[in-house]
Amino acid sequence: MSEQKLMTLNLKIWRQKNSATKGEFVDYRIEGVSQDMSFLEMLDVLNDNLVKEGKEPVVFDHDCREGICGMCSLMINGLPHGPEKETTTCQLHMRKFHDNDTIVIEPWRAKPFPVIKDLMVDRNAFDRIIEAGGFTSVTVGNAQDANAILVSKDNAELAMDAAQCVGCGACVASCKNASAMLFVGAKVSQFALLPQGQIEAQTRVLNMVKKMDELGFGNCSNEGECEASCPKGISISNIARMNREYVKAAFCHKSL
Amino acid sequence: MTIKKLDGKIPEGRVQDKWENHKFKLKLVNPSNKRKYRVIVVGTGLAGASAAASLSELGYNVDVFCIQDSPRRAHSIAAQGGINAAKNYPNDGDSVWRLFYDTVKGGDYRAREANVYRLSQVSNNIIDQCAAQGVPFAREYGGYLSNRSFGGAQVSRTFYARGQTGQQLLLGAYSSLMKEIAKGKIKLYTRTEMVDLVMVDGRARGIISRNLVTGEFQKHVADAVILATGGYGNVFYLSTNAMASNCSAAWRAYRKGAYFANPCYTQIHPTCIPVHGEHQSKLTLMSESLRNDGRVWVPKKQGDKRPPGQIPMEERDYYLERIYPSFGNLVPRDVASRNAKLQADQNKGVGPSGLAVYLDFQDAIKRDGEDVIKAKYGNLFDMYQRITDHNPYQVPMMIYPAVHYTMGGLWVDYNLMSSIEGLFVLGEANFSDHGANRLGASALMQGLADGYFVIPYTLGGYFGEHRPDSVKIDHPEFEKCLKTSSEKYKRFQSIGGKRPVDDFHRELGKIMWENVGMGRNEKGLKQALSQIPELKKEFYKDIRIPGSPAEVNVELEKAGRIADFLELGELMALDALERKESCGGHFREEHQTPENEAMRDDENFAHVAAWEFQGEDKTPIRNVEELTFENIKLTQRSYK
Numbered sequence: 001m002s003e004q005k006l007m008t009l010n011l012k013i014w015r016q017k018n019s020a021t022k023g024e025f026v027d028y029r030i031e032g033v034s035q036d037m038s039f040l041e042m043l044d045v046l047n048d049n050l051v052k053e054g055k056e057p058v059v060f061d062h063d064c065r066e067g068i069c070g071m072c073s074l075m076i077n078g079l080p081h082g083p084e085k086e087t088t089t090c091q092l093h094m095r096k097f098h099d100n101d102t103i104v105i106e107p108w109r110a111k112p113f114p115v116i117k118d119l120m121v122d123r124n125a126f127d128r129i130i131e132a133g134g135f136t137s138v139t140v141g142n143a144q145d146a147n148a149i150l151v152s153k154d155n156a157e158l159a160m161d162a163a164q165c166v167g168c169g170a171c172v173a174s175c176k177n178a179s180a181m182l183f184v185g186a187k188v189s190q191f192a193l194l195p196q197g198q199i200e201a202q203t204r205v206l207n208m209v210k211k212m213d214e215l216g217f218g219n220c221s222n223e224g225e226c227e228a229s230c231p232k233g234i235s236i237s238n239i240a241r242m243n244r245e246y247v248k249a250a251f252c253h254k255s256l
Numbered sequence: 257m258t259i260k261k262l263d264g265k266i267p268e269g270r271v272q273d274k275w276e277n278h279k280f281k282l283k284l285v286n287p288s289n290k291r292k293y294r295v296i297v298v299g300t301g302l303a304g305a306s307a308a309a310s311l312s313e314l315g316y317n318v319d320v321f322c323i324q325d326s327p328r329r330a331h332s333i334a335a336q337g338g339i340n341a342a343k344n345y346p347n348d349g350d351s352v353w354r355l356f357y358d359t360v361k362g363g364d365y366r367a368r369e370a371n372v373y374r375l376s377q378v379s380n381n382i383i384d385q386c387a388a389q390g391v392p393f394a395r396e397y398g399g400y401l402s403n404r405s406f407g408g409a410q411v412s413r414t415f416y417a418r419g420q421t422g423q424q425l426l427l428g429a430y431s432s433l434m435k436e437i438a439k440g441k442i443k444l445y446t447r448t449e450m451v452d453l454v455m456v457d458g459r460a461r462g463i464i465s466r467n468l469v470t471g472e473f474q475k476h477v478a479d480a481v482i483l484a485t486g487g488y489g490n491v492f493y494l495s496t497n498a499m500a501s502n503c504s505a506a507w508r509a510y511r512k513g514a515y516f517a518n519p520c521y522t523q524i525h526p527t528c529i530p531v532h533g534e535h536q537s538k539l540t541l542m543s544e545s546l547r548n549d550g551r552v553w554v555p556k557k558q559g560d561k562r563p564p565g566q567i568p569m570e571e572r573d574y575y576l577e578r579i580y581p582s583f584g585n586l587v588p589r590d591v592a593s594r595n596a597k598l599q600a601d602q603n604k605g606v607g608p609s610g611l612a613v614y615l616d617f618q619d620a621i622k623r624d625g626e627d628v629i630k631a632k633y634g635n636l637f638d639m640y641q642r643i644t645d646h647n648p649y650q651v652p653m654m655i656y657p658a659v660h661y662t663m664g665g666l667w668v669d670y671n672l673m674s675s676i677e678g679l680f681v682l683g684e685a686n687f688s689d690h691g692a693n694r695l696g697a698s699a700l701m702q703g704l705a706d707g708y709f710v711i712p713y714t715l716g717g718y719f720g721e722h723r724p725d726s727v728k729i730d731h732p733e734f735e736k737c738l739k740t741s742s743e744k745y746k747r748f749q750s751i752g753g754k755r756p757v758d759d760f761h762r763e764l765g766k767i768m769w770e771n772v773g774m775g776r777n778e779k780g781l782k783q784a785l786s787q788i789p790e791l792k793k794e795f796y797k798d799i800r801i802p803g804s805p806a807e808v809n810v811e812l813e814k815a816g817r818i819a820d821f822l823e824l825g826e827l828m829a830l831d832a833l834e835r836k837e838s839c840g841g842h843f844r845e846e847h848q849t850p851e852n853e854a855m856r857d858d859e860n861f862a863h864v865a866a867w868e869f870q871g872e873d874k875t876p877i878r879n880v881e882e883l884t885f886e887n888i889k890l891t892q893r894s895y896k
Contacts, residue, residue: 017807018807034533034535036532036533036645037533037535038537038643040537041535041536041537044535044537044758045535047756048756048758050802051756051800051801051802051811052754052755052756052800054800054802055802056802056803057802057803057810057811059808059810061325062499063324063329063331063498063499063500064329064331064333064334064498064499065498065499065537065538065540066334066496066538066540066541066639067639068333068334068420068423069324069329069331069333069334069498070328070329071324071325071329084642086638087642091639091642091643093642093643093645095645116469116808117469117807117808120808122325123325123326124325124326124446126326127326127327127328127434127444127446130328130430130431130434131434131435131437131438132438134431134434135389135431135432135434135435136388136389136390136431137435138385138388138389138432139313140306140309140310140313140385140432140708140709140712142388143381143384143385143387143388144384144388145384146343146383146384146386146387146388146393146401147343147345147400147401149387149388150398150399150400151392151395151399152395152399153395153396153397153399156392156393156394156395159390159392160392160394160417160418160424163392163417163424163427164418164420164423166423167326167328167329190390190392191390194390194392196387196388196389196390197390
């Protein structure tokens with residue numbers, strides 16, 4: 001919608017056939033990029049050109065393209081989801097770049113997130129963590145009137161802050177330890193802040209942390225990269241809350 | 257070729273009693289027998305995830321399929337504004353009856369009364385269930401749930417979790433799904449697409465899937481198949497749907513004999529960010545809750561190119577407030593969208609393209625302060641600014657309608673069973689509850705109603721009449737379908753033409769938007785009906801799909817989906833042509849009142865059109881289900 005100035009960009013994109021083969025950077029030059037395009041629309045244009053040349057397009061994950069499904073990823077110039085704060089790759093626009101820029105595009109790199117192809121990785125590990133305890137055990141038909149459970153506005157807001165996590169994995173990708181503690185901390189916090197989560201609070205935090213460790217995610221060493229790269233601005237205070245919950249459970253859980 | 261009169265199997269009795277009576281009459285399956293049944297659920301949005309979790313809780317074995325890498329990413333996640341329920345917590349005169357009434361009226365009297373009443377009845381249970389799951393709904397200071405108002409209603413009945421209600425409800429349903437997966441009762445297939453429905457002896461008995469990572473085709477057998485695969489808005493190429501949202505599961509079921517009902521009912525959402533350029537891949541919606549505080553206007557003068565701040569109050573036309581004084585900016589979506597188009601058609605549209613109107617928050621900011629507006633809509637304002645580079649706290653937003661939701665879908669009876677025995681369809685994928693126009697905050701309600709509170713009962717009723725039998729995966733029909741599917745995908749790759757598949761999708765989208773979009777007429781529809789088959793021929797001659805079929809091949813996936821969209825687009829145009837009236841989202845320009853409102857023809861069209869496939873390139877049959885209104889009087893919808 002602003003005045004159009006078309007850009008030419010140099011892209012260095014990670015290409016990898018599958019998880020069993022070695023990948024490499026491949027250089028592409030792309031012309032006619034408008035400022036109003038989103039980053040993924042720019043890649044669409046590249047892929048369109050590649051297909052017309054009979055070459056394989058670059059594979060990347062994406063779906064809603066409005067910053068909420070958590071499907072898109074990409075390390076852009078070394079930053080998960082690129083340079084703009086609290087913005088997913090699909091909501092990043094080309095007006096943040098300049099004519100003749102070189103942009104390096106890589107997949108998430110973490111052992112628990114193996115590359116499937118090119119920029120697409122397997123984030124199945126996050127589902128496994130949720131499966132270990134990211135729920136309340138309520139079956140359909142049991143619930144009492146919603147207003148029978150009162151939640152203070154402050155706690156509801158904090159729970160919502162944590163619950164906004166889109167499960168994209170930027171926190172893991174940004175962390176030198178590939179720690180998933182922001183992701184797990186956000187889910188543990190959401191339930192720890194709500195009365196609905198109290199009954200299973202201790203089992204939940206113990207099981208989710210155990211699963212996280214089993215899957216090969218590293219530990220937190222307080223660098224704060226996760227918070228800085230989180231497209232939803234999830235605060236690391238959620239990690240602190242998880243640690244408190246964990247300590248509480250580690251001492252008090254009935255199984256001990 | 258005979259036209260069938262379809263039976264919706266609506267139970268007897270007063271509308272208030274139908275569901276209760278029906279639940280009692282439905283056969284039950286005893287707990288130890290439930291584990292002998294297997295159910296396939298395709299799709300993990302609100303309807304699919306809630307159905308899979310509820311059925312597993314009851315004791316059935318469930319296989320769940322989603323095309324994304326995780327069930328949590330289904331497009332229900334993008335719903336922003338809220339979910340309706342008739343709790344009447346604000347004490348403002350709401351009731352089950354009023355929600356029922358508003359929904360039937362909002363749907364322009366083209367929905368089944370009995371279904372809508374049931375939806376309103378269970379709406380309250382949904383809120384209870386979600387609150388118990390730990391969905392962080394907005395709260396008042398006393399700790400009670402908060403409500404807001406939405407288009408098409410004069411009460412505040414919408415529950416919300418900031419501007420991310422769909423996300424939070426989906427994560428709730430997803431958490432229930434994961435809880436059941438942990439118990440080993442549900443088998444989850446991610447990055448897997450359904451490519452065909454398998455029928456044995458006239459009943460749906462399984463599916464063929466394609467693994468999107470390995471390209472492998474696989475057979476799955478079950479006692480019933482549930483499709484919860486969402487809507488088909490992406491037939492327009494540009495829509496607010498996610499990139500991978502598609503009609504293929506539903507379409508392939510249609511080709512196997514499931515009737516497709518009211519395909520022409522499309523909802524064009526009024527508050528979307530206008531198109532910016534040719535390379536646009538999708539449109540972004542902003543919750544219509546914005547219309548609670550934003551005022552819609554255009555300049556009174558045609559072609560007025562002054563910036564909005566320089567247009568004085570008396571030269572602005574707040575046209576919704578002017579035309580509809582009682583609902584104002586909160587008229588239903590179809591009315592708001594059509595009026596925006598009317599303004600643009602009269603050369604009063606704003607922005608570089610002229611295809612936009614203003615949504616202005618200046619008065620609300622003056623009244624409540626920027627902080628209050630920020631607390632309500634902060635995330636939407638941020639999103640708008642990220643996309644457009646304009647600050648909506650300072651300049652009015654520009655909005656324009658975009659394709660958003662499809663009310664049409666596979667025909668289902670009161671039990672949510674399609675015209676194929678054992679094939680059930682839930683959520684947006686079915687046609688049942690919204691008539692010709694859906695009210696805001698009702699999609700989430702319907703998805704969860706179907707999954708949590710309807711299918712657990714009606715599927716039991718079906719199983720009560722069909723004992724588990726000996727049909728196994730080695731049945732020849734499965735092998736046959738697997739072969740047909742794999743050949744179909746081989747064919748796409750063997751074409752070896754020149755154009756990327758998206759080219760065809762874009763072209764189809766243009767034909768659809770111009771001729772089967774917000775305003776439709778006989779000439780345009782006929783034009784679409786001649787252009788689409790041409791495009792389809794071209795598609796099968798000229799697509800180019802590089803890469804191997806045995807690994808991730810996005811072009812190949814898209815080819816399968818676009819091939820189906822090409823056929824569906826044609827059916828939509830045909831349905832729109834045959835429905836010679838205007839109703840809700842279907843606006844035939846030949847049928848309007850002198851004030852440009854939709855003019856229904858209740859005498860000839862108070863029915864559902866359910867299309868029956870007759871074979872490749874043959875005209876399908878238009879079957880009919882008559883709609884009877886015993887409780888709500890049909891009137892010209894008025895929001896004035």
